[in-house]
Amino acid sequence: MPAELTPEQSSGKIYPGVLPLLRIMDEEGAILEDGTFSPYVQDVGEAELKEAYRQMKVTRRFDDEATALQRQGQMSLWAPSRGQEAAQVGSAMGLLPQDYVVPSYREHALAFARGVEFTDLVKFFRGSETSPWDIKKHNFHPYTVVLAAQVPHAVGYAMALNFDRELEETTGEKQMGQGQFSASEENAQPAAVAVYFGDGSSTEGEIHESMVFAASYNAPVLFFVQNNQWAISVPFKTQSRVPLSTRAAGYGIEGLRVDGNDVLAVAAATRYAMKKIRSGEGPVLIEAETYRLGAHTTADDPTKYRTGEEENEYAQRDPLIRLEKYLRHNKLADESFFEGVDQEAQQVASEVRRVALVAEPAEYETNFDFAYAKPHTQTENDRRFYREYNAGFEEE
Template structure:
């Protein structure tokens, strides 16, 4: 029997906040919680829930499964020296696929460097994501083609970009009322919430009622700093200080995430201003492949969160309600094997990057400091020489 990759059996929920919206129980049953307090008011999210659409639920699971397999293969490629670095997303598939599937074509997403699941929902080819991490390009895809911006490695800078873009959307729609209403969405983590760029973005967004959704994936860790150090209150509550709604959603419940994001985007598009979503989830892997999470967190915590896996929750629901059988999961596994084989072939066919080229792309003209660093790099490389040959 096919099983979600790398998950354990279901357990109890770790989210005790009554204001946290969840729809699927940990046992995969549809819960009765379809309302949540947002800005002091109770909002009914039932019009935004698509829990009765079997094919839709299956497609949500398919996206989560494929992006996890993509993540696993990418991690393996980095460990084998084919990628310079990789940024895993395991555990955050529900937050990313749920929010990405809520976007309409005219909306524009501004990711960090971990939104591989959102990229999938926007039609970005998985191999194009890896071109950046192999070091053969500074981008990898055309943002205008997918309405999905290039990855932003400067922490929280994408929030400023998203607000500026949203303010541009306002002006475009004033100039051309026939344009379909659109919004931008800014993804960031709990660690980035401590950056000044996030604060400045929310100030501007509130002042101009910009059509933007701030989507915070609270995965509990800012590299090695726990979220309890980042904030003393749920991050969603910060929105009240800026004067717009904030809501916390169970980020491991893909159905709830999609519903909340659909509502928030509709709120923004309709001219009512920004929304902050805090998707409460957990990074079940390392921050990057250069990180060792065993140095700063307990294996027991990881084990507990694995019982809340977003794939397992939806799989349990699909099986228990008869909406998917072994044939579905086995077919999906075969599809994933084909995808990962093609992914590996695509990466191995990419050029082997020449690190010296990176020095030539810092400035348009030669720069003495960069030339000094290049000379140091060449000297370092020469230290590996064997009989005059650089290994």
């Protein structure tokens, strides 16, 4: 593990058990002299870093376009991810195709890294489809809007992976979980689960319950919390006196605290964690400390509770700018590369707008069809109530 926590690595009072902040690249894009986790990203070269930048940049442009669409009345709500791209792309670099990813509702860069189309994300927020992308193809769960509700599901899936392996050892027959595909022969490592949530969700009971079950059943699951410092209008210091990674010890699992704006550090931490998880050493919690540069959602006005000084301070730590500085300083990318990425980002934004303007909202009544696998009395009663309620309005 890294050395003891220094005052520069802590933003407040140091409590016993607070973990040091893992960093590999500083705000200026310079590599720091800490080789503890560096071996986990030794194979990350020019191609991988340029791809990481591309994913982050295109996501940023898509995010801006989606925000504009909401402001223009084309979507009722949008959850921006501006400022959190490195945490998501870096973690994606530590996952394998056979890993099952369970997001919350602002993991846009992570979705992109897993091959999900941005147009599908817009369809979800526009209400056209509840699960527009192919879950089995991408091993990427549908977005979950209810805070922390996805975390017990992720742990249950991870527990099922263990049960499948036990059956395989007993029967000798390969067990295939729903939505999971086999690893290729070149990449035949055990599948695991990665679940994402925010610092606000960390105070929900589902998180505690999930970690208890994950630890008790030694489930192969990575808890990845993006601490963007604000749970809507409540600052993180109000939610917790210590970094969230400190809580892991209470469940008997390992916790890591990483600079969430450092794509290399996040990739290294995720690879380290997934190696432990795949080897059967139990769950791991990663806290990626980042910052929400924009609003919590488009229904939010952060100027009501955040100061301009704070926002300007964190703007200097923008993960996209940090990676660009690294690429330029080390002459890994020239101007033509950055121009090409900008052009791609604009093309993606244009396609997203085109799809959004023609995507029709789904019929509300279809929601009753997906509550249960088979017809159910309760949902049929709810359907009948909805029809009667809807019929009570005068036609325009």
